[in-house]
Amino acid sequence: MGLNKLHTRRTRTKTAVAGLVAAGLLGLGLPAVAQTGNTVDSVEFFNSRTGEYYRTDITTEITAIDQNAVASGWARTGQTYRLWRTQAD
Numbered sequence: 608m609g610l611n612k613l614h615t616r617r618t619r620t621k622t623a624v625a626g627l628v629a630a631g632l633l634g635l636g637l638p639a640v641a642q643t644g645n646t647v648d649s650v651e652f653f654n655s656r657t658g659e660y661y662r663t664d665i666t667t668e669i670t671a672i673d674q675n676a677v678a679s680g681w682a683r684t685g686q687t688y689r690l691w692r693t694q695a696d
Contacts, residue, residue, distance in 0.1 A: 645692040656680035664690055 649664040652672055663669060672681045
């Protein structure tokens with residue numbers, strides 16, 4: 608899957624989840640996702656050509672973006688986010 612398609616899919620998913628949280632819908636008796644206790648850091652990138660942000664916790668993606676940063680316009684922002692793995696991961 609190309610980086611642009613992956614970015615679009617993840618952005619839609621994160622936007623949908625953020626909307627549910629903001630609306631308070633996650634606390635209305637919907638089943639919770641069990642966390643495993645394992646955490647991982649998600650790295651944030653910014654594309655100076657398109658003005659888009661992208662976050663990933665996948666090591667191979669992080670490495671690929673870092674290796675092609677100059678040619679692709681992507682650069683790390685310096686921000687990381689702690690993610691908790693779930694049983695679905």
